[in-house]
Amino acid sequence: EYVESRYESRVFFFCGKLSLNRQVTKRGLTMESFTIRSLRPNDEDAFNEFRRDVLNFDQQNPYSQNIVRELTPATDFTTRLAVLTADQNPEKPELVPQFAFFMFNSENVILGRVRCRTEMTPMLARTGGHFGYHVAPSQRGHGYAKNLLKFALGYYQQRREPYVIVTAKSANWASRKTIEASGGVLQEILPGQNTEPLAIYHIQLAAATGI
Numbered sequence: 001e002y003v004e005s006r007y008e009s010r011v012f013f014f015c016g017k018l019s020l021n022r023q024v025t026k027r028g029l030t031m032e033s034f035t036i037r038s039l040r041p042n043d044e045d046a047f048n049e050f051r052r053d054v055l056n057f058d059q060q061n062p063y064s065q066n067i068v069r070e071l072t073p074a075t076d077f078t079t080r081l082a083v084l085t086a087d088q089n090p091e092k093p094e095l096v097p098q099f100a101f102f103m104f105n106s107e108n109v110i111l112g113r114v115r116c117r118t119e120m121t122p123m124l125a126r127t128g129g130h131f132g133y134h135v136a137p138s139q140r141g142h143g144y145a146k147n148l149l150k151f152a153l154g155y156y157q158q159r160r161e162p163y164v165i166v167t168a169k170s171a172n173w174a175s176r177k178t179i180e181a182s183g184g185v186l187q188e189i190l191p192g193q194n195t196e197p198l199a200i201y202h203i204q205l206a207a208a209t210g211i
Contacts, residue, residue, distance in 0.1 A: 033106045034144075036114070036151045038099070039084060043108075044077040050102075050110035050136055057137035062196070063172050067113075067134050096121060101155075103148060111139045114148040116155050120165065126190060126200065129165040130156060145178045153182065157205045164205065170197040179203070 039047060051071045058064035087098050096119040103111040112135040120130065133148040156164050168175040170189050176199055184201035191197050
């Protein structure tokens with residue numbers, strides 16, 4: 001039986017892309033490489049598998065309903081890429097720019113996604129925050145949420161934001177623990193509108209852990 005005796009991570013963040021090497025000693029040395037980046041035209045198969053994963057296993061997950069609604073339409077991949085590009089410079093004044101990044105392993109499997117907003121509104125500050133992340137259902141339990149959150153913190157740190165706002169449903173303890181472990185400080189819990197209350201966190205980037 002293999003026993004993990006050492007864990008090291010090295011993070012390199014540049015030009016909207018993060019490469020993460022996890023070095024694990026298990027009676028030897030195993031290297032796992034993770035890259036977080038935008039989707040490319042040749043990522044169609046990986047994206048379709050990620051979509052199937054979410055739609056097959058997250059339909060009843062109360063914390064995944066936004067991404068389930070987003071991925072339910074059978075939109076062709078070229079159109080999806082165009083939508084992601086349009087999201088970076090939205091035409092509607094009530095929308096803010098947002099950039100989607102996907103976490104790939106060395107076998108080009110999508111492990112999760114994080115979407116970063118580059119502007120903030122009073123409503124978003126109390127509902128969605130600066131970013132949201134989602135780990136593929138089949139990939140949970142490996143700490144990938146922390147890697148996605150780490151990427152987002154580095155992204156905003158590069159933008160010289162003093163802090164970020166992150167939200168989680170109040171009973172979503174897995175997400176809340178990930179946020180708190182990364183320096184999140186609870187500001188308030190807001191009552192939901194016919195939904196579960198929402199926990200609002202601030203993460204001071206100068207004090208954030210793991211970036």
